[in-house]
Each structure stands twice: as C-alpha cells, then as structure tokens.
Amino acid sequence: MNSNGISRGHNGDSRRSSMVDATGRFCSQPMRGSPEILVGLCYDDKHEVVSVSIEKASSLGADVAPPDSFIRIIALDEFNGELMRHKTDTVKHNTQPVYSHHCTLKFSKDKVETSTVRVEVWTVTGMLKRKHQVGSISIGFASSTPDANEHWQQMMQGAGITVAKWHAIQSPDA
Template structure:
C-alpha cells in the first residue's frame, strides 16, 4: 500500500494519524547500503543484504513536465519465512507540484494475507520524503529531487509496525 502525505498547510492528508506515530518513533537508523550489481537490463542496482531483515527495492523518479512522482516497488527480500518475495506490479504515479516536493512524504506499507479469511497483516513500512523513517530514505528522496527525470533506486529496510514494539523498541 502506498500513501502520499503532504505536510504543507491547507492540504488534505491521505495518511492516517497513526503514520505520525510511526514516523516520530525514533527507533533506529538504517545504515547506508553499499552492495551493488548490474541487473539483467544493464542497470546499476544495489543488492539486498543477507541479514534476514525484510527490505524492498524502491525506484523513485520525478517527471518535471507532468509534475508527477513515480514510486515503484521493484523487488522484495526476506518479507517473512512463509512468504514469497514476488512483487506484483506495484507502483504509484501521483501529481506533486515541484514546489511541494520537499514537504511531501510517501508511506509504503507492505502487507501479507494470512488464514482462510485472508486477513491482512502488516509486515512493515518505510516512509520516504520529508518525514522519512531513516536518513537513508531521506537521502533517496533528495536524490530524486536533484536528479529530475532520472530513476533512482535503493533498498530500504522495512520498519516493523508499532504493535511489535516492546518498551518502545522494534523487535
């Protein structure tokens, strides 16, 4: 699930209040990703880590002429022990005026269906933009702003939902 949140005054937010709790929880810093490779189409890209933490490969691109930000989840890794890491066509294209880019956040939530009733359970989330969930996510958003029209991709660790915290620390 992808949600856009603009913190500028006078704009309606599509993000729920709980998003602010996630964003301001301050439960750690995501280290910079350094492993990389060239994919099958010849593009330079980062590799997932092998530490078992859930993560997603996100591509960001801002199209200045149409004033649209394109957010794509390319791949996923280590989502859960009984999940496939296959990602269906998952992208969002949303209109964001150039002057609002620095005040906008995109919340990406990853869910899985469990049980016979296919109840949704959140695996984790990452927030990119003004209220980024990590310095690495903020850096990724800034790279998109600076490289207008250029696709920028990075792996991001998913943060666990608040209900999995014990004494304010993600478990």
C-alpha cells in the same frame, strides 16, 4: 561510488554493494535477513509527478510457509494528510515476491519538497485472509531513515532518472 561499483556511505563504510540492474538502472543490492523492499523513484518536474516503482521484496516471512503479500503506496502532504494511494497485486506464497508495480503520484513543484511517500508491506494469512502489516518505510519530507531521506534527495537531483534502492522495512511497533 568507487571504481569497483560500490556506493560508499557518508562515513566511508559500504552499507551494501550497488549494481546496475538488467534494465540499466543503478540500484543497491539487498542485505540478507531482515525484510527489505526495492523501491524506484523518479520525479518528472515537467508533468509534476513522482513515479514510484515497487520492484520486489526480500526475506518476507518464513520459508516453511511463505506468505501472500502486497504493498500499499500512500502519498502524504507535509502535515501527514493522505493525498492518494495505490496498491500492488497480491503475490502468493513467496518470501521473495516480485511485484513489478509502477504508479505515478501528482506532486506540484512547490509541494514535492514537503511531501512523503509511505510504502507499507502487508501479508495475508489464514482462511479468513487476515491482513497483517509487516512494516513500512517513509521516503521524502518525513523520511523514516537517513537512507530514505538520501533516496528522496537523489530522486530530486536525478533529472528524470529513476533511482532504485533497497530499504529495510521498519516494524509497525517501532
């Protein structure tokens, strides 16, 4: 991070600016346009748990008819087998929903390096309340992006400090 508080990528470019949020946590700021989600991660090696915070999302749907949305958090083992899952409450009619959801996922010290947390963004539409997956991001062993892998590594090196980052949601068709 430079003296202006901007985190630089591996090539020296700044993908997005960073900041300290209202609770004193370091996090990046969202990019505008494509759907993104702010995820906080913290590993407590004493209790062998990963704390996952789903703070908020940006750019979900059209401003004309803002969607109802929720997030699914799924813990996966090294073979992509589901270990556990959590779900946020549904946030109604909002393109910039605030979830403020926190959950803990049990990962033993010998398994955390080969585990993955998948965060799925879902919308609920129409009178039949049909669910549509907007997309997801995988963070950890089977990270879906280099940025997600870097987030996991920062969590592992964070010594119990929550590291929050914005992640672009990848389309389920990708």
